[in-house]
Amino acid sequence: MRSRFFTQQFGLALCAAALVMLSGCATHPPGPANPADPLEASNRAVFEFNDGLDRAVFKPAAQAYAFVVPQPIRTCINNIFLNAGEVWSWFNSTLQGRQVDALNTFGRFLFNSTMGLGGCLDVASQTGAERIPNDFGVTLGVWGLDSGPYVVLPIIGSATLRDGAGRVVDLYVNQVGYGSLIHNVDVRNSIYGFEVIERREALLGVTNTIDRTALDRYSFIRDAYLKRRKAQVDGAMAEAEKLPSYEDFGAEPADAQALGLTPKK
Amino acid sequence: MKSRIHLLFKLLLLCLLLGLTHTARAQGKPNPNAAPNEFVQQVADQVLTALKADSGVRAGNAARVNQLVDDLILPNIDFEKTTRLAAGRNWRQATPEQQAALVKAFRGTLARAYSGAFTRVDEATTIKVLPFRGDAEATDVVVKSQVTQRANTQPIGLDYRLEKTPQGWKIYDLNVENIWLIENYRNQFSQQISQSGIDGLIQALNQRAQQ
Numbered sequence: 001m002r003s004r005f006f007t008q009q010f011g012l013a014l015c016a017a018a019l020v021m022l023s024g025c026a027t028h029p030p031g032p033a034n035p036a037d038p039l040e041a042s043n044r045a046v047f048e049f050n051d052g053l054d055r056a057v058f059k060p061a062a063q064a065y066a067f068v069v070p071q072p073i074r075t076c077i078n079n080i081f082l083n084a085g086e087v088w089s090w091f092n093s094t095l096q097g098r099q100v101d102a103l104n105t106f107g108r109f110l111f112n113s114t115m116g117l118g119g120c121l122d123v124a125s126q127t128g129a130e131r132i133p134n135d136f137g138v139t140l141g142v143w144g145l146d147s148g149p150y151v152v153l154p155i156i157g158s159a160t161l162r163d164g165a166g167r168v169v170d171l172y173v174n175q176v177g178y179g180s181l182i183h184n185v186d187v188r189n190s191i192y193g194f195e196v197i198e199r200r201e202a203l204l205g206v207t208n209t210i211d212r213t214a215l216d217r218y219s220f221i222r223d224a225y226l227k228r229r230k231a232q233v234d235g236a237m238a239e240a241e242k243l244p245s246y247e248d249f250g251a252e253p254a255d256a257q258a259l260g261l262t263p264k265k
Numbered sequence: 266m267k268s269r270i271h272l273l274f275k276l277l278l279l280c281l282l283l284g285l286t287h288t289a290r291a292q293g294k295p296n297p298n299a300a301p302n303e304f305v306q307q308v309a310d311q312v313l314t315a316l317k318a319d320s321g322v323r324a325g326n327a328a329r330v331n332q333l334v335d336d337l338i339l340p341n342i343d344f345e346k347t348t349r350l351a352a353g354r355n356w357r358q359a360t361p362e363q364q365a366a367l368v369k370a371f372r373g374t375l376a377r378a379y380s381g382a383f384t385r386v387d388e389a390t391t392i393k394v395l396p397f398r399g400d401a402e403a404t405d406v407v408v409k410s411q412v413t414q415r416a417n418t419q420p421i422g423l424d425y426r427l428e429k430t431p432q433g434w435k436i437y438d439l440n441v442e443n444i445w446l447i448e449n450y451r452n453q454f455s456q457q458i459s460q461s462g463i464d465g466l467i468q469a470l471n472q473r474a475q476q
Contacts, residue, residue: 034452075417082419122417131419209381213374215453215469223452224444231443 034219036150036226043152047218050157054200059207062200076120078202081195082131083112083119088173089134096142097240101132134236136173137166141233142240150222158225295341297433302397304434305408305425308341309392316386323383330380338379343428343435344372350437351450352458359463367463370470371450377473389416392423404429407440 037043066074086109093102108124108131116123125131140162141147148161159167175192182188214220295307315337316322321329348368349356359367395409405428411420424440439446457466 071415072417075415079417122419125419205381205385209378212377212381213473215457215466215473219452219456220449223449227445227448228443235443 034150034222036147037222038149039151043150043222044218046152046154050152050155051217053155058196058200059204061197062204065197065201066204074198074201077198079112079116079122080119081198083109083116083122084178085174086112086131088136088170088177089132092134092136092139093132095139096134096236098236101134101239104129105132105134133232135166136169137163137229138232138236140166141229142236147226147229147233150226158221160226160229163229297341297435299434300397300401301399301406301427301434302394302408304341305410305427305436306392306394308337308436309394309410312337313386313390313392316383317388317390322380323386325380325384327380330383331376333383334376334379339372341434341436343430343437344368344375346428346435346437347371347447350447351454353451353455355455355458355463363463363467366467367470370467374470374473385414387415390414393420 034040069077086105090102090105090109093099093105108129111124111127111129112119112122115121122131137160145162147163151159151161151164153159153164153167156164156167179188179192182191210217210220295304295311297304299307312333315333319329319333322333345368348371349364351371352359352367356364391413393411393413395411397406397408399406405426408425408427410423410425412423413420422440422442425436426438426440426445427434427436437447454466457469461469
């Protein structure tokens with residue numbers, strides 16, 4: 001009894017200490033509480049940590065990359081990574097019941113992989129078939145999962161509970177899926193590292209604008225992220241509802257029959 | 266026979282009208298009384314032409330950027346409305362002087378956002394305004410466009426919200442990739458106001474300008 005009381009007290013004290021430490025790290029005084037962001041104090045701490053890491057490592061690396069490599073080559077490499085991600089986007093569109101989008105994405109992948117020289121040239125966009133980004137977080141949203149609270153993850157950055165989980169699946173499928181095709185560990189890890197720098201470089205314009213215009217970068221990024229994700233899920237749901245699905249009463253339920261669930265006539 | 270002449274006449278009239286709109290567009294001065302999508306295309310074309318001709322603006326020369334924003338962009342924007350809506354309920358608590366100072370300070374923020382976007386414009390940059398899908402009689406409309414920054418890249422979705430005023434269409438809100446400018450700044454403003462009041466907000470906006 002006594003020991004349980006002590007464990008409880010100790011746990012509470014630990015939580016309180018952690019909270020004080022975390023809120024102490026946050027330099028910006030939090031504004032009016034946002035109901036979507038109950039973890040604001042600790043999120044701000046992780047945000048500051050990520051920001052420091054970005055300033056020290058990722059941003060300079062991305063800037064150096066942009067300085068050394070000419071724009072057309074950077075665009076080509078960015079397109080190759082985006083093209084490789086289309087397979088997973090296609091699969092997610094399929095899971096969300098967006099057959100037309102799925103077909104378009106798959107067509108883009110085939111066209112750009114061949115005529116576009118492995119994705120370097122986005123020839124599909126030039127014919128009017130633009131990229132339809134999709135990921136597992138959107139799929140979970142379409143399946144009815146609420147986004148949950150906003151969380152800032154170390155290194156990865158903005159997420160919600162749902163989208164963070166989706167992100168882990170996205171990363172696993174893309175990194176491990178493609179990674180399994182590359183057997184040399186050094187080569188594989190170099191490509192992972194390079195991809196991080198490449199992704200950061202593609203975002204330099206956006207982050208520079210945010211640095212220049214936001215009053216509080218934390219809440220600016222949070223609000224923009226939540227709005228964009230909501231629009232993506234809403235858009236995906238509207239897209240899935242575009243085509244009416246008909247119940248075909250004339251056709252025999254072939255699967256059920258094969259399983260022996262319905263008596264044969 | 267009669268109907269044929271009638272048809273010919275109609276065709277001729279159509280050609281004439283098309284020719285007229287074409288010359289109006291070639292002159293490059295936006296017509297705020299045109300259809301909203303045409304007006305936006307004219308504004309966009311005019312700004313892009315100016316940008317492509319001026320390497321100083323693209324390099325981020327602050328004076329040149331301000332000049333271009335003043336000459337070509339602000340006349341087509343109801344920026345007081347943009348600021349008013351971003352301030353929300355706090356607008357009424359501000360004195361007319363504070364309101365004017367806030368509009369001016371926020372305009373500086375807008376210019377900085379533009380100057381960042383301008384540095385990424387090159388010869389291949391295009392803005393394609395999509396056909397207007399809304400109600401032709403509406404006075405508050407959304408026009409969608411696609412900006413392609415460089416060759417061989419994906420276009421970015423950029424939407425404009427316009428209001429019909431006695432002087433014709435005026436843009437008052439922008440949407441970049443599903444994020445509305447006013448909506449995102451509402452929270453920025455209220456957060457700053459709750460911390461340090463309207464004067465604090467004006468000061469914070471102006472401070473960002475000096476960084």
